[in-house]
Amino acid sequence: MATAVARGKVPIYTGTRIPSPIPSVLQVDPALREEGDILEVNFGPNHPSTHGVLRLIVELNGERVEGVEAVIGYLHTGFEKNMEQKTWWKAITYPERIDYLSFQINELAFVLAIEKLLGVEPPPKATWMRTLLSELSRIHSHLIWLGTGALELGAISLLWYCFRERDAVLDLFELVTGVRMHTRYFQAGGLAEDIPAGFFTECRKFADVFPGRVDEYEALLDRQAIWLERTKGIGLLSAEDAIALGQSGPVLRASGVDWDLRKVQPYLAYDQVDFHVPVYFNGDVYDRYKVRMDEMRESTRIVQQCLDGMPEGPWTVDDRKIVLPPRHELHTSMESLIHHFKLVTEGYRVPAGEVYVAVESARGELGCYVVSDGGSKPWRVKFRAPSFVALEATATTVAGSLVADLIAILGSLDTVMGDCDR
């Protein structure tokens, strides 16, 4: 396998640490088990630091983790099965509930898949607005990760600061879409509504203030001995192991792999904005934290460029076969009424085919595989959930660590259990 590590860097560890024969299960050494000092502990399913409902069966030798197996599925709600029963039009509401922290990026992946099947290209204003809202979503998700991650390691005050900023982001979502979460603002063909007056001023206020806030958070943590002690050199993952385990997003970039789908296969307006992809090389909890802090700054830069470069014009394609006609036309035009009725009851039909669309969510590669038979409902929808894949790395990253570090490591993988179990 070709090496992925940048040349001239010291390897994080030699060889591979992925457990064998089962890559996701760390098994206790039989000789150690003979001694009889192994204690089996259930971590979760209900534990504040599991970010949802995750159960880890941990086998301890004193304070050392010798065996670990992740048990998931407690939040499985059958989103993919449900989406097969809804028209394309209605199914858009499901993906955002899968990953409730970066909901707009999830919505985007599904909408892009529909558009790829339809062959529709949204107008530039919609593309730029999608870029802007995706980045706000990323900031929203990283803020919750930072707040809860620091809380788990004892830095309680940071949670309140992060939630203050998060609330500002939610206010912006509310301003533009009418709801704070699960916005359903993207739809095939563009946006659901025009961008309301006043959004740009409010958003710019936020974008001006936010980078300073990130500096404050970093100052609170980066100059604190406890935080450094508890994050540096912990939860190691080499670049080769990260790729073999399918890791993506901040976890992969903290292991020294310069890989961001926004750069390598630009979608939306990412090829027209200037941003930097933060890469760190130690593959530990601290570097994953650094990647996310830098990403919040870069996301703010993208938001600012979107505000500057936002084109004028329509927010959605003018095609009555896939987009609802304007409300006022329903009172005067029979044809518009028919279109409205057909779209709401039956929905639009999507040509037969299969597509896989990948976007860079806050957690890494979010894939959406969609099969259509040409009908008005999806035949099959499958999400490549980054949290699901991230948890596969638990066994590799916690091998030989202390039980107290388990929480720091698990937090650094940034999993959302709704996303994991779908």
Next chain:
Amino acid sequence: MNFADVPGFASVTEERGETTVVVETARLREASEYLRDECGFNFLADIAAADYLGWNERTVAGYWGHRDGRDINRPGSWGLAKKPEPKAKRFSVSYHLVAVVSGARGAPRVRLQVWCDEGESVPSVVSVWPTADWHEREAYDLMGIAFEGHPNLKRILMDDDWQGHPLRKDYPIGGEPVRFSGAE
């Protein structure tokens, strides 16, 4: 890229900018090793199984849109006159591969696909890409596809004692028995 040399090669299609390589099910592991070692597809993004039971039974229509509006002259874009192309077997298993190279610009992707029927098994690729572990367990759990050679093939999202495989087309919505009812 030339995929004709992939072991067990059956067909390659290019559609909507995506490449799908279908290989013989029995030679999947060889094909995977070839794609990883010779073509650089070191990253398995996803394994997606689909059930095509009932596919091609009802007529559907296709809408083809483009930037300037709707192409009403394209065959099949009107009415309910068209049936989708029939599928060879009931289940497809798609492996979405990416060639990850640090600092690269451009992400080469390929969809490796195999087909199987009820009762047939698919070779496991956990030895090729360790990340396949949970993806294969998920496909087994929700779609009932057996992966031969998987080190730990058990249910992952549903309960261990669950009956049936929920994502199959013959598994009804709301059809599960109600637990904790008066009769129990």
